[in-house]
Structure formats: structure tokens, C-alpha cells
Amino acid sequence: MSTLLEVSDLAVSFGDVAAVRGVSFAVEAGEALAIVGESGSGKSLSSLAVLGLLPPQARVTAGRISFDGRDLLSCTDEELRQLRGEEMAIIFQDPLSALNPSLTVGYQIAEVFRRRRGLDRREARQRAVEAMAEVGIPDAAARASNYPHEFSGGMRQRVMIAMAMALRPRLLIADEPTTALDVTVQAQILRLLRRRQEDGLALVVISHDLGVVARTARSVVVMYAGRAVEAGTVADVFSAPAHPYTRGLMAASPSARDAQRTVRPIDGYPPDITSPPSGCAFHPRCPFAQDRCRTEEPELRTVSPGRTSACHFAEEVVTHDEPLATRA
Numbered sequence: 001m002s003t004l005l006e007v008s009d010l011a012v013s014f015g016d017v018a019a020v021r022g023v024s025f026a027v028e029a030g031e032a033l034a035i036v037g038e039s040g041s042g043k044s045l046s047s048l049a050v051l052g053l054l055p056p057q058a059r060v061t062a063g064r065i066s067f068d069g070r071d072l073l074s075c076t077d078e079e080l081r082q083l084r085g086e087e088m089a090i091i092f093q094d095p096l097s098a099l100n101p102s103l104t105v106g107y108q109i110a111e112v113f114r115r116r117r118g119l120d121r122r123e124a125r126q127r128a129v130e131a132m133a134e135v136g137i138p139d140a141a142a143r144a145s146n147y148p149h150e151f152s153g154g155m156r157q158r159v160m161i162a163m164a165m166a167l168r169p170r171l172l173i174a175d176e177p178t179t180a181l182d183v184t185v186q187a188q189i190l191r192l193l194r195r196r197q198e199d200g201l202a203l204v205v206i207s208h209d210l211g212v213v214a215r216t217a218r219s220v221v222v223m224y225a226g227r228a229v230e231a232g233t234v235a236d237v238f239s240a241p242a243h244p245y246t247r248g249l250m251a252a253s254p255s256a257r258d259a260q261r262t263v264r265p266i267d268g269y270p271p272d273i274t275s276p277p278s279g280c281a282f283h284p285r286c287p288f289a290q291d292r293c294r295t296e297e298p299e300l301r302t303v304s305p306g307r308t309s310a311c312h313f314a315e316e317v318v319t320h321d322e323p324l325a326t327r328a
């Protein structure tokens with residue numbers, strides 16, 4: 001299958017502050033890629049850049065974004081607006097902020113069909129109800145008359161998916177699609193996304209939950225302080241991380257492995273991107289850090305086929321046999 005979305009060496013800045021640097025990823029039709037990392041690591045900015053939806057103060061300062069062979073960075077606002085919805089869509093991190101509280105959910109979805117497909121009121125309403133039913137909203141015809149606040153978190157998330165998928169885009173970016181949902185609803189939403197993927201949808205899932213990542217994506221990019229620090233297939237990366245930060249994330253994740261072990265959070269906090277640490281940005285928190293790490297920034301390099309890591313000692317980290325966490 002050919003690559004649908006390819007992001008190479010992307011950099012996003014707020015004035016002089018580099019919020020994202022050297023981030024690359026690619027996703028094919030029918031595939032799912034996950035972007036993981038702590039809060040502030042640049043996950044949302046990387047994906048907003050793809051859709052041309054960066055906040056007004058932010059700018060893409062380097063890199064290439066290509067969608068189906070098209071250079072998105074040279075598209076006009078109008079061309080991007082056209083592509084959004086039709087070809088690529090996003091489920092925003094905060095579904096409530098993306099819905100208008102004063103309009104019914106059915107009206108808001110129907111609006112997509114009216115504006116983009118030129119359907120009349122009745123047809124558009126019918127299509128909205130179908131879209132809601134498709135994502136498993138029970139009694140969709142009646143629920144279409146409800147306002148966003150009348151929906152539970154999980155149902156609201158379904159509404160967002162219905163709206164994003166209304167025009168059958170080929171790429172969906174789901175920014176934390178299951179945060180704040182209970183496990184059962186979470187599983188339902190993930191199943192829903194997987195079904196769309198079977199129909200050929202390319203999916204980029206942003207999540208801090210490694211369990212979600214393991215259940216949805218084939219490949220993963222791990223971000224730290226605006227950079228990709230490790231990338232590879234989920235199977236490879238999760239079975240033997242080649243970056244200490246990935247190891248730390250896994251040890252800190254309650255769902256990545258089995259439930260019987262002690263969760264061990266990563267010491268310290270993510271750095272302030274306005275004054276990042278010297279050398280490797282992870283060095284103040286890294287149990288593997290050596291002198292060199294304080295002065296020399298590691299390049300993201302290939303450590304094995306299909307696998308990259310930005311750690312000077314990736315080879316040692318990947319074979320390190322200390323358990324990822326202490327068993328309870």
C-alpha cells in the first residue's frame with residue numbers, strides 16, 4: 001500500500017520558541033499510527049500542522065507534509081479548508097469545545113451535509129441520523145434533537161467521530177479520543193475506529209495511554225520536549241524500548257503490560273520548552289544518563305530495521321534486562 005500521509009522533519013515554532021523539531025512520521029491507507037508522549041511534548045501541534053489548523057501565533061518553520069502526494073504546506077487556506085472534512089478530519093482533544101452548545105447535535109452534523117454536499121434540510125437531517133446510528137448512538141433519530149450537554153462523554157465522543165467521518169475522509173487524526181472515558185466506552189470507541197480502519201481509513205491516534213496505543217496502532221512515534229525520540233512498530237517498541245524515556249513511559253503506564261505490577265512514574269517533570277536542558281533534553285530525568293548526555297544532543301538514528309531512537313546509548317538500553325518495573 002502506498003503512503004497516504006508523510007510528515008518529514010517538521011518544525012513548529014512560537015516566535016523563537018521551538019515547540020516541535022525534526023518530527024517525521026508516515027501512515028498508509030488502512031493503517032494506524034500512534035503519537036505518544038507526556039503533556040506538552042508537541043503531539044497536538046504536530047497533528048494540527050498537518051491540517052493547517054495551528055494556533056495563529058504558531059508557524060511551521062521547517063519540514064514537509066505530503067498528503068496523497070500533495071504538498072500541504074504550499075496549499076492555500078481555501079485548498080486546506082476543502083481537504084479538511086472531505087479528505088482528512090480530526091477529532092479534537094476537547095469534544096465539548098468543538099461542538100456548539102446552543103445547536104442540537106443533529107443540526108450540527110446535518111450542517112456538514114448541507115454545506116459540503118448541498119443537501120436540503122430534510123436529506124441532510126436524514127444523513128446526520130444515519131451517521132449517528134453508524135457510530136452506535138442508540139435511538140439516533142430522537143437523539144439528533146438533543147444538545148451537546150445532554151450527551152454523556154462517550155456519546156459526545158461518538159458524535160465527534162460521526163461528524164469527522166461524515167464526508168468519508170481518508171485520514172482521521174484522533175487527539176486523545178478516549179481520555180476521560182471509562183474502560184468499557186473506551187473499548188467501544190476503539191472498536192469503532194478499528195472498523196473504519198478496515199474500510200481503508202488511515203488513522204493517527206494521539207494518546208498518552210500506552211494501552212490504547214497497543215490496541216489501535218501498528219506503529220508508534222514517541223515524543224519528548226517537541227522531538228521524536230523513538231519510533232518503530234508498536235510490537236518492537238513496546239517489547240524492547242530503545243529509548244529510556246519510552247522505558248519510563250511503559251513503567252509508568254498501568255495498562256501497557258500486566259496489571260499485577262507496581263506503576264512507577266518517571267521522576268521529575270517535562271522540561272519548559274522555552275529553556276530546554278542542554279544536550280539530551282531527557283538527561284535530568286534519565287537513569288541511563290552519562291556526562292556526554294549533558295552536552296551532546298543525540299540525533300534520531302536508525303538502531304535496527306524500521307526502528308529509530310534519539311539516545312546515545314540506544315543499543316545498551318534496548319538490551320537492558322532490568323525489568324521495566326518492579327512486580328508487586
Ligand SMILES: Nc1ncnc2c1ncn2[C@@H]1O[C@H](COP(=O)(O)OP(=O)(O)OP(=O)(O)O)[C@@H](O)[C@H]1O
Pocket residue numbers: 014019037038039040041042043044045046055057093208273
Ligand atoms: N497557543 C499556544 N501558545 C503558546 N504555546 C503553546 C500554544 N499551544 C501549545 N503551546 C506549547 O507548545 C508545546 C506543545 O504543545 P502541544 O499542545 O502540542 O502538546 P501535547 O503533546 O499535545 O500535550 P497534551 O498531552 O497536554 O495535549 C507545549 O509546550 C505548549 O505549552
Ligand code: SF4
Pocket residue numbers: 243244245280281282283284286287288289290293298310311312313314
Ligand atoms: S542520550 Fe543520555 S540522557 Fe538522553 S536518553 Fe540517552 S542515556 Fe538518557
Ligand SMILES: [Mg+2]
Pocket residue numbers: 043044045093175
Ligand atoms: Mg494535545
